[in-house]
Amino acid sequence: MLSTVRNDDVTQKDADRAVVVAVTSRAVFECGADDDEVYKVGRAFPLLQALRRVNERLLEQDSAETLLFDVVLVTTDRQQQQQRSRIISSTRRHGLEVGRFCFSSEEDFIEGLLKNSVGLFLTTEGDEASQASQKGVVSALLEQQTTSCSSEKLRVFFCGDSVIQPETGPTPASRAAAQSFSTQVGEMRRKFSMTDSPLSVVMVMSRGGRDSCCAALHTLRFRGVSVDEVYCLAGAPRGPILSELRPHFWLSDGFSSLEE
Known part of the structure; x- marks a missing residue:
């Protein structure tokens, strides 16, 4: 019920x-x-x-x-x-x-x-x-x-790989929803200064090099999302760095575990 x-x-x-x-x-x-x-x-x-x-x-x-x-x-x-x-x-x-x-x-x-x-x-x-x-x-x-995690600053992490490869998402509906949500988060982030914000947006790129990372950043900016920090792992496991950086949640076009 x-x-x-x-x-x-x-x-x-x-x-x-x-x-x-x-x-x-x-x-x-x-x-x-x-x-x-x-x-x-x-x-x-x-x-x-x-x-x-x-x-x-x-x-x-x-x-x-x-x-x-x-x-x-x-x-x-x-x-x-x-x-x-x-x-x-x-x-x-x-x-x-x-x-x-x-x-x-x-x-x-x-x-x-x-x-x-x-x-x-x-x-x-x-x-x-x-x-x-x-x-x-x-x-x-x-x-x-x-x-x-910090209770004073919300840390939102985006998966750069899924940003430039949206076809990897489970359904077209979920991909569209992810883009809509990222746009809303980007609009929120723009309401604060670069140095004094309760909201931090971070992008982590698991695969690929500088070109892939730039392409993902360009896509997020096109959606209106300004990124505070970028990490290009070039194939290295993302679990250790995510555990160290302690995001509140990790966003891809589907769902993901920080231990992956």
């Missing part, structure tokens, strides 16, 4: 302009004992803080700003479904800026993502990320390293 509950404790975002990010409750909270009144925060907590920080800075610059992150908390776990009041109260207790709660079964969570116009779906489960990507929802895995 699919249901969406609005969180009236936070200001609702403009549906036409907001960048909707859905995060699974398993990534946000650690399920404790049955008598725990409030869940402990999980690996996605620094991510949600960083998203909120971007929103705060955007509104500091322009109180009428509508291009903001809008977070949806997705719950498919049956046990947590029965404890939805605890999930909502845990969100409030920890001061998380969650606009809506989407409760669904494992079979219809994709419908929930589509109904909530989700632009990016973040999960700890590869199967969920794969299913969402196949249905045209940009998806990424939240690795354990996310727990040590």
Whole structure:
């Protein structure tokens, strides 16, 4: 049974302009004992803080700003479904800026993502990320390293290889969604200076040389995305450098693990 509950404790975002990010409750909270009144925060907590920080800075610059992150908390776990009041109260207790709660079964969570116009779906489960990507929802895995990410600056990593080889994405719909999301992130980034930004955009090129890297940068700039840092690995494993740089999430036209 699919249901969406609005969180009236936070200001609702403009549906036409907001960048909707859905995060699974398993990534946000650690399920404790049955008598725990409030869940402990999980690996996605620094991510949600960083998203909120971007929103705060955007509104500091322009109180009428509508291009903001809008977070949806997705719950498919049956046990947590029965404890939805605890999930909502845990969100409030920890001061998380969650606009809506989407409760669904494992079979219809994709419908929930589509109904909530989700632009990016973040999960700890590869199967969920794969299913969402196949249905045209940009998806990424939240690795354990996310727990040590900065809560003050959102670090978004783009896969340069998929930027110049978009045919490698799982579906045309997911490729189009990835381009749309990157354009929105680029527009957000341009609202801040080069030296004082709560949002950092990084491109990592796993294969190819300087020409391939330049081609990927040109494509991102054509989409309106200015890149803060570039790393050309020329075939070297990307896992070690990504673990060191600690991105909040890694974006390709499909989904990807930082350990690849």
